[in-house]
Amino acid sequence: MAEVKIRDADQTLVMARQEVDYQDEWFELQPIEKKLISYSLALGIGLLIIFILVFKPF
DSSP states (O other): HHHHHHHHHHHHHHHHHHHHHHHOOOOOHHHHHHHHHHHHHHHHHHHHHHHHHHOOOO
16 A cells, blocks of 8 residues: 555656656747747748739649
């Protein structure tokens, strides 16, 4: 019976460590990173529209 309780405690400990590692892996984006993502996305979509209008592939 004691072994079962130890195994449960070890498993809980392992799960807690994984949860902490997972939380440390992700973090909020900084405002400058958000701006850079939006600028690059807008530039890509804008260039795609220009390409479609200029070359009319359809």
